[in-house]
Amino acid sequence: MTTAEFAHKLRTRQPLLGYWSVLDAPVATERLARLGYDYIAIDGQHGLVGYTGILNGIMAIDAGGQAAGAVRVEANDPATIGRALDAGAAAVIVPLIDTADDAATAVAATRYPPEGNRSYGPMRSGLRLGPRPAEANTATAVLAMIETSRGLANLHDICATPGLDGVYVGPSDLCLAVGGAFPGDPAVTETFEQAVTDIRQAAAQAGIAAGIHTPDGDTAARRLTQGYTFASIASDLVHLEKTAANHLNAARS
Template sequence: MPFRVELPQTFADRVAGLGDGEHLAGMWVCSGSPVAAEIAAASGMQWVLIDAEHSPIGLETTTSLLRAMNGYPATPVVRVPVNDTVLIKQYLDLGAQNLLVPMVDTKSDAEAAVAAVHYPPKGVRGVGSALARASRWNAVDGYLGRADEFVSLTVQIESATAVDNAAEIAAVDGIDQIFVGPSDLAASMGLLGQQTHPDVTEAVTQTFEAVKAAGKPVGVNAFDPDQARKYLEAGASFVLVGADVGLMMNGARAWAETWVQG
């Protein structure tokens, strides 16, 4: 009898399974290192973001990182470089089940992302799963008919325009979660590098309210521990609180301060 594969639970399913007051804590992998990805997955963090937008991580590297994380309890989420149908198809086919699409500013942007992750008639995803890791080369029984079960879509609100459109974006059918990016949001507000400026944090919490009113979970990036706790208190269901490269640099600098003379 041929061996059949069952794919892991999606990020959307994990978020939906949270109880009152619970959240998922995660970290970034930006280095492109499978060792770093495996360490992150084994660390106890509940989810890990593979960043293909601002890091030197392409399709082949993403595949290697997903394989390195396979079998660990942390859920991998892949941030694609851009809201592009062709790229999204490729990331899905290589086996990225959980996608984060950046720079979604409008309802039409959100609708385009939804279409890209679904097969016709719901969307426009190209059909090539029999040749791809997504279906484990047809080892997942009935993959085409069940593909929607295996994909989670999060879109990123990270501009003043997107904040204004947050309710419409969150209401789009097929959007599972919203993720708020304070860094680009601050830049779009003329506050570059000031992620914890009161105007920025107010815009973030305003977005939380709009998203939750639409019945969708919301998450946020917050490397400042105090700010992360405030966002959790404000209703964030998932947070990113660190990155592999940042942790390594901070640790290395602290070690150098301890041991380097002069």
């Protein structure tokens, strides 16, 4: 899938399924990118990758030839966002968006002037997203994470931010934001699910994509059925550990 195709499908709210990568293991990432996922997201915030890992991960995804490469950047910072895009990311997922101003800052960092303030230095992204700035602007997607109490309070204003392509739910932080003592706290399940619904509905009203991180394929399918337009599944590290544990248990039994 080309970056332009991915951006078009995202913006037209077509269903998309992605996989989450936290390991700096390009060969593994390339294999994941060949499985049929629409995108592979590299976690630059909490993942075990530095900038070289992000660059190598995007190159591995491109080598896989089927999925688009996305990056969750570590902060809502123009330099950080710009470097992820220069590496060739088709989309950036920006964490901890609390206000419409925060969202506008993220959007501006992904767009070349006059639409934004991205510095022109396409590096390898120019191989796939241009090199004309207007072409890159069209093919680049930006997603705002909704995961804080302030983000929930300003949800509709964030979704209405011009140029924002979608919102993305971080379930762990969102659970804490609605009063959970820990991610997945059953004591706040009802409140959490209402927040998840509110985010989906606000995105739909604004005509933008709504995505969410999920622990497994069954949950991803359920979220898409509920109206989310894209979902990411688990992570490579989680699946590596679970699969290894399952094989060990089977062998010992």
